[in-house]
Amino acid sequence: MTIDWTHFTPFAALIGGALIGLAAAMLLLWSGRIAGISGIVGALLRPVHGDILWRVAFVIGLIAAPTLYRFFAPLPEVQINANFLNVVLAGGLVGIGTRYGAGCTSGHGVCGISRLSLRSVIATLSFMAAGFVTVLVLRHLVH
Amino acid sequence: MNALFSFTSGLIFGIGLIVAGMANPAKVLGFLDLAGLWDTSLALVMGGAIAVGSIAFALAKNRTQSLLGLPLNLPTATKIDRRLIGGSVVFGIGWGLAGICPGPGLVLLGSGEYLGAVFVVAMLAGMCVFEIFERQPELSSITNSLD
Numbered sequence: 001m002t003i004d005w006t007h008f009t010p011f012a013a014l015i016g017g018a019l020i021g022l023a024a025a026m027l028l029l030w031s032g033r034i035a036g037i038s039g040i041v042g043a044l045l046r047p048v049h050g051d052i053l054w055r056v057a058f059v060i061g062l063i064a065a066p067t068l069y070r071f072f073a074p075l076p077e078v079q080i081n082a083n084f085l086n087v088v089l090a091g092g093l094v095g096i097g098t099r100y101g102a103g104c105t106s107g108h109g110v111c112g113i114s115r116l117s118l119r120s121v122i123a124t125l126s127f128m129a130a131g132f133v134t135v136l137v138l139r140h141l142v143h
Numbered sequence: 144m145n146a147l148f149s150f151t152s153g154l155i156f157g158i159g160l161i162v163a164g165m166a167n168p169a170k171v172l173g174f175l176d177l178a179g180l181w182d183t184s185l186a187l188v189m190g191g192a193i194a195v196g197s198i199a200f201a202l203a204k205n206r207t208q209s210l211l212g213l214p215l216n217l218p219t220a221t222k223i224d225r226r227l228i229g230g231s232v233v234f235g236i237g238w239g240l241a242g243i244c245p246g247p248g249l250v251l252l253g254s255g256e257y258l259g260a261v262f263v264v265a266m267l268a269g270m271c272v273f274e275i276f277e278r279q280p281e282l283s284s285i286t287n288s289l290d
Contacts, residue, residue, distance in 0.1 A: 003180075003181055004173060004180035004182040004183075007180075013163050013185065014190070014191040015191070016164065016165065017159065017188035017192040017194075020156055020159035020160065021159075021193065022159070023153070023155035023159060024196045025196060025199030026152045027148070027149055027152040028199050029210050030145075030211050031209055031213060032211075032213040034218065035152065035156060037156075037245040041249075045271060046274060053146045055149070057146040058152060058153035058156075059249060061149070061152065061154035061157065062154070062156055062246065062249045063157070063250070064154060064157070064253060065156070065160070066253045066254040067253065068154060077167070079168065080241065080258045080259075082168070082241035082242070082258070086240050087241050087243075089240060090240035090265070091237070091241075091262040091263065091266040091269060092268060093233050093236055094237035094238060094248070094265075094266050095266035095267060095268060097230045097234030098230070099269075101234055104234060104244050104246075105238075109189055110193060110196055111196060111200075114193050115196075115217070122227065122228065122231075123227055123230075127232065130233075130235025130236050131235040131236075131238045134235065134239025135172055139176055139179060140179070
């Protein structure tokens with residue numbers, strides 16, 4: 001294992017992480033909800049009366065974030081190496097997997113670990129391990 | 144009022160993802176690539192988020208209502224089963240394929256990235272597959288047998 005020091009951005013990572021934590025704190029303390037993106041979006045596919053507006057508002061906020069960011073600075077460069085078919089496959093797996101696993105990086109990885117849920121620790125270890133193995137196979141064993 | 148707070152939360156969440164570098168799939172894959180040049184930054188993103196999040200959850204523990212007087216909807220499930228682990232593994236494979244998870248997918252869509260939009264549509268399709276299986280008794284019995 002070699003650490004990539006040239007791409008290592010500890011301060012941006014910590015500040016960005018703290019903002020994510022702040023957003024989760026806000027949603028929890030004011031709205032009484034867990035900031036789990038897959039759950040917030042997924043439950044909209046089975047809409048329950050009176051439980052729709054806050055979800056839609058959160059998703060709109062997330063989608064509007066780059067626009068707000070652009071008011072202050074140009075958006076950082078984005079690089080998507082996967083091709084169209086890989087992105088379709090990836091999206092499909094993420095959609096199915098997060099619903100069966102009841103959470104993603106935000107719901108299990110941030111909120112679940114923050115509230116010391118063993119279930120979320122296990123889920124986070126599972127998707128992290130699967131992510132590490134997938135990249136290992138695609139980058140180092142297939143090519 | 145509730146919608147305003149959740150909109151603001153979504154906005155801050157998205158800004159956090161952009162600042163952290165999570166909205167750049169190449170950087171996420173750099174974190175997931177343990178065998179190559181390993182970019183450890185994203186471990187600090189989770190660390191920073193958990194540090195702040197823990198305080199909020201500690202504060203929420205002693206409350207029965209949110210500051211807006213709404214019920215605190217904390218997860219009650221504690222079961223660790225094949226559904227949880229299998230689902231998480233499927234999610235991890237998808238995450239490793241493109242370096243995009245649900246939050247960054249929506250941010251990429253908002254950035255006007257064409258592949259971000261493709262990801263979100265495919266993710267919604269995947270979530271619909273879950274809904275279809277859950278709603279059909281004969282289909283859900285197949286997946287429930289995984290428990």
